[in-house]
Structures are given as structure tokens and as C-alpha cells.
Amino acid sequence: MERAVTWWQACVFLLSALVLARWICTRSAGWLTYFLLFRPTLKHQRRRSPGQRKGLQVILCGFSRTGTMSLMNALDILGFPCFHGSHLAKPSIGDLFMKAFTNGNPKDWIKLLDGYASIADFPAFSSYKELMKIFPDAKVILNIRDPNKWYDSYSETISKNTHGSERNIIFKLLTPLLADYVQEVVYDKYFRSNPQDRDICIRAFTEHNQEVKKHVVPENLLIYEIEKETGWKTLCDFMDVPIPDVPFPRVNERKAFELLVKRIALIHIMVLFVYIASIMYILFRIFA
Template sequence: MEVIGAGFGRTGTASLRAALETLGFAPCYHMSVVIQEPFRVRQWLDVAEGRGPGWDEVFAGFPAAVDWPAASYWRELAAHYPDAKVILTVRDPARWYDSVAGTIFASALAERRPPPLRRRITRWLVERRAPDFALYPRMAKATVMDRVFDGRVGDRAHVLAVFERHIAEVKAEIPPERLLVLDVRDGWEPLCAFLGVPVPDEPFPEVNEREAWHRKRRGRRLRLVLLGR
């Protein structure tokens, strides 16, 4: 592992992932990898519940990792990979909250309400055809909702306080020479200078995470129901 992303989901992590892969840190681990390869859902659930596997197994073949669930374990990863550099992506807190509330938090909060019949049928089909992926809500709850936010994802003030405390803790605990605090709107220059690589002759990636999240979620559920993979 050469690069550890400590930034919360919805802070430009999809754009950072694309940028890192362009710079040669490929493949880069991201929550989308977990969704695309459902056996990883069970891996993370085992991590959250103290059964392993080890970090080298989780990230085998990946020189970089960003986004949740990896970012939930930034302390552990920074200690396990002492030579890896750490990138903390940041964003305006209010805008970040609006983004996260409309995506993964919306799903978590929906789990607390009785689901409509169509969703119950879809869930039943997924459980039958893709049992590993059916564990995704439980995994996300264990690695993000409970671990990071104490299960209080519906409490805006609490979530924002956790967001700001997280940024302060990463800055305080990671030595300055090992840490880059990055707003992805700043483009290639700070990232490339930090990693010691040339600036590419192309625009910095701009990935609309909210649209991509909904599109991938719908597409993944459909493939699981129809194809079982």
C-alpha cells in the first residue's frame, strides 16, 4: 500500500480514485470495488466483527485505497503501512452533509422503515441469488454507520461534529510530511507534488459521486436479480 485515503465518502473520493489510477496507483480500492466484487462485503464484515482477514489480504493487489470502508480504519492502515502516504480529502461540511444524506445515509435510514413490497421482493431475490451482497447493509452499518457515527446518522449536528473532529484528528496524528489535505477542486498540482510524480497532460477527473452512486446501485441490484452476479 502506497497511498491511504483518510477522507470520508462524498469528499471527492471517486475523483481522487480516478486521479490516482491515472498517476499509476492502480487499481485503487474504493467502495465501488466492494460492490462490484461481493465477496469483499463478507471480508469487511469479518473485519468489523473481529474475525479478520488481515489488511494484506483485504488489499492484495491494490497500491492505493480511498473512500469507505477503508477510511473508517485510517489509523490501523497508517500503522500497518508506515511508508504509505495519507491523503485527507476535505469539502465544505454543509455541502458534504447534503451529499451523504442523499446517498448512503438515505439507504441506512430507509433500513429503519418498513420497506415497500417491491423492495422486499428485490431484497429476497438478492438474498437468494447473491448471499454475500445481501450482507451489504449489515457491513455498511458495522464499518461506517456505527463505527464512525455511533449509529446516529439521522442527527445532522452529530454527523457534522464527527466530520470536523475527524479532520482535526487526522491532521493531529499524521506527520505533516506524510499527509496531504486535499480539496479535489485544486486539481493535479498539489497531488502530484505530494506523490512526486509528473502532472498529466489532461484535466483532473471530475466524477459526480451522487449520480454515479445511484446509477451503480440500481444497476448492481438489477444484475444480481437477473444474473446472480
């Protein structure tokens, strides 16, 4: 009888551990990823000082891998602190974004973007129409590039390291929170949940750019072709600010992205290892 109770306890514990595994591993790894990899960079980002005019002033509507990270840094330098998809690495911020994205409540967007003057990457292009209604005076920048070059870059970086992580149970446990956000906000909404189909993705990319051009009045829109721009002039002229005496930032190249992905994967593997080791230890104690 005692042995049967022990087996019953072990089975209940193991079943509970398996059910909770994805949530526990993802959340734990999400916070560790933020504190170890993203926070050291993001905490140095310049924010508005008290007393400055509040409200979003710039919306960048271009898809990811169209210079969003470089433009984020450029806008920071120009005095328009930028909210970027990388900010969602902080789980609490990611949760608030998903709430704003799903419900469309202006209060959630205002809370999310408090202290920022611009927004870029998938939090921006996925909700630019809603943001334009909430912040009607904001200028709009459509950052674009050659569709085929865009897909080559996108498929070898973001989709390769997010959508592919859903293929089996081990990788499901390792899926970063950012991958979950990208899946729902980008892949499901734009790519029919198939970001590895070149034709679907390029069609979505092209249609989105055409839609932005139709939706935004020309005098409030800057078409920013990242492969043709070489410096500050176009951006500064549109924002009506002086050209800063520093080089235009060029960041988030493919090699840097791949290194970041490897570091994120290492953190998730470590979390999974600790989780499994903890389960094994508790089971050992049960049977000891």
C-alpha cells in the same frame, strides 16, 4: 391424516423460507449486482504488474462523498491502483474486509489489499490507524470539503439509500450487502447508528478530520480540499510523480449515483420476485 402432514410440510417449508429469505435474497442480489453493475467497471482498473514494490503507499482518510471516486481514478492513472468502497460490491471481498475490520489481523488486510497501492472511501477512513501501523511508509491524504455541503450530498445519496432500507420487512429483504457494511463500519461507529441526524453526522465528520490532523505527522499528510482543487498539481507534487497528459477525472456525481441506486434496487426487486415465485410454486406442488 395425510392432509395434516401436507399442512405440516407446508408450514415447515414456509417458516424455513422466511428465516432464510434475507440471507438468500441479499447474497443472490449481491452477486448479481456485482457482475452486472460493478464488475464491468472494476475489472478494467489497472493493477500492479509482477515485480513492482508491494505494500500500500497511499491512505485516503476522507469520508465518503469527498471526492473518493474521483481520487480513486486519479490514483489509478498515476500508477497507484486504488481499493475503494465500491470494491466491496463483490461479496467475497466484502466478507474479507469485514473480517479485517472486525479482527484487525494484519494478514487479512494484506490479503485484501494485495495488488493495490492505495485505499480510499470508508474501508480507508474507518481503519486508517490500523493501516498506518501495517504500512508505516504509506503517505496519507485527508480529502475534505465544507461540512454542510458534505452532509447535503451524503444524506441525499448514501444514507438515503442505505439506512432507510432498514425500515420494514420488505426493504430488509432488499438490503444490499454494501448497505450492511456501511451500517456497521460507518453508521454504528461514527454516527451513533443515526446517519439522518445532521448535527451528529457533521460533528463526527469534523472530529474525524481533526483527529487525522493530530494523528498523522504534517510532513506525511496532504490536506486535499476537493472544492478548491482544479487539477493534478497538488496531488502529483505530494506523490512526487509527473502530471499526466489527461484531464483530472471527475466522477460519481449525484445523478450518476442515483441512477446506480435505481439499477441496484431493480436487481433486488427481481431477486425478491423470483424468490417469492419459487416459494409459491413449491407450495402449489405440495398441495397439488
